[in-house]
Amino acid sequence: MAIHGGDIYGTDIQKTVEEGKEILDFSANINPLGMPESVRQAVMMSLSAAEHYPDPECRKLKQALVRHHGIKTESLICGNGGAELIYRLAYALRPKKALLTAPTFAEYEEALRQTDTECIFYEMQPDLQIREDILDEMDSSLDVMFVCNPNNPTGILTPRSLLEQILKKVEVCGILLVLDECFLDFTDQESKSLIPQAVKSQHLFILKSFTKMYAIPGIRLGYGISGNKELIEKMEKSGPCWNVSVLASEAGIAALQEVEYCEQARRLICREREKLKEGLKIFGFQVWNGQADYLFFQTPGITDLYERLLPYGILIRRCSNYRGLDKTHYRIAVKSPEANEKLLEVLRKVLTEFYS
Numbered sequence: 001m002a003i004h005g006g007d008i009y010g011t012d013i014q015k016t017v018e019e020g021k022e023i024l025d026f027s028a029n030i031n032p033l034g035m036p037e038s039v040r041q042a043v044m045m046s047l048s049a050a051e052h053y054p055d056p057e058c059r060k061l062k063q064a065l066v067r068h069h070g071i072k073t074e075s076l077i078c079g080n081g082g083a084e085l086i087y088r089l090a091y092a093l094r095p096k097k098a099l100l101t102a103p104t105f106a107e108y109e110e111a112l113r114q115t116d117t118e119c120i121f122y123e124m125q126p127d128l129q130i131r132e133d134i135l136d137e138m139d140s141s142l143d144v145m146f147v148c149n150p151n152n153p154t155g156i157l158t159p160r161s162l163l164e165q166i167l168k169k170v171e172v173c174g175i176l177l178v179l180d181e182c183f184l185d186f187t188d189q190e191s192k193s194l195i196p197q198a199v200k201s202q203h204l205f206i207l208k209s210f211t212k213m214y215a216i217p218g219i220r221l222g223y224g225i226s227g228n229k230e231l232i233e234k235m236e237k238s239g240p241c242w243n244v245s246v247l248a249s250e251a252g253i254a255a256l257q258e259v260e261y262c263e264q265a266r267r268l269i270c271r272e273r274e275k276l277k278e279g280l281k282i283f284g285f286q287v288w289n290g291q292a293d294y295l296f297f298q299t300p301g302i303t304d305l306y307e308r309l310l311p312y313g314i315l316i317r318r319c320s321n322y323r324g325l326d327k328t329h330y331r332i333a334v335k336s337p338e339a340n341e342k343l344l345e346v347l348r349k350v351l352t353e354f355y356s
Helices: 011-018 037-045 059-069 082-093 106-114 132-137 160-173 229-236 246-255 259-282 305-312 337-355
Strands: 076-079 097-102 118-123 144-148 176-180 204-209 222-225 294-298 329-333
Touching: 037 246, 059 076, 059 246, 076 082, 076 229, 082 106, 082 176, 082 204, 082 222, 082 229, 097 106, 106 118, 118 132, 132 160, 144 160, 160 176, 259 294, 259 337, 305 337
Parallel strands: 097 118, 097 144, 144 176, 176 204
Antiparallel strands: 076 222, 204 222, 294 329
């Protein structure tokens, strides 16, 4: 099974396409508004510049991020998607011991395994929320810890007050906190980002991505923010040069101008997320209170929902490869009203077949 959603290239999916069915991909959490036209045009206009090597220091892109966040250039690192920066950080630090929550985004553990890091896990309660007892797992034996806010796959937000407590403790214990805010833009909590704290701290690294909000997963662009200049410099040296293409850089610069687009997306997702949530509950599913552009749910007794939906051209995210989850756990993206209604319609049909 693929470790991530969005794999529309597999044999079973291509067979569905060949049968003439349109694929509705609910497995990847991408903005349902699609790529902004300004970003599309920026990519097209930059094609001629692709005859030259990219800027190895991402100067224009970093200046755009400096203006967007009100921070300094030396606090920034750009990468080929957020995932690449996770690996660069692991290679730069080569930590001996790390604390991860469970379940959470799989790439943290995968990157740390490649550097032979000992991983310990904060196993969440059934409500899948991070609680204050995570502070009891933190001590000076740790080199790094990862927190995803909102978490993936659940979409649950960690309270700002708890994040501040965690930040205080990592500073006391000498731990690096990697805070993944890649989906925070989709919530109403964007103003509560810890970026202002990150630029002043030696113990906080914020991970951000253009992929989700601007619907450009195929272009690959992410960035990190930290006041730890030594860490940033080590990360720059921990991977190949020219990791951000000319096209990706121009796409990012254009995307940062799309303020109204982001507001429109948040309004749409908030409205549609509630409709989907209620629709899933009607089917008897347990639905967690996610606040991002996706919903996490459990289908007690149904372990093959993915396989049942695929013949109808609907692709959802199986979550059994997340630590602590099983084949009854799934995640779906919040998409357009028409796509969401189609999903609920097909779910009605396959569940009727299942229970008949």
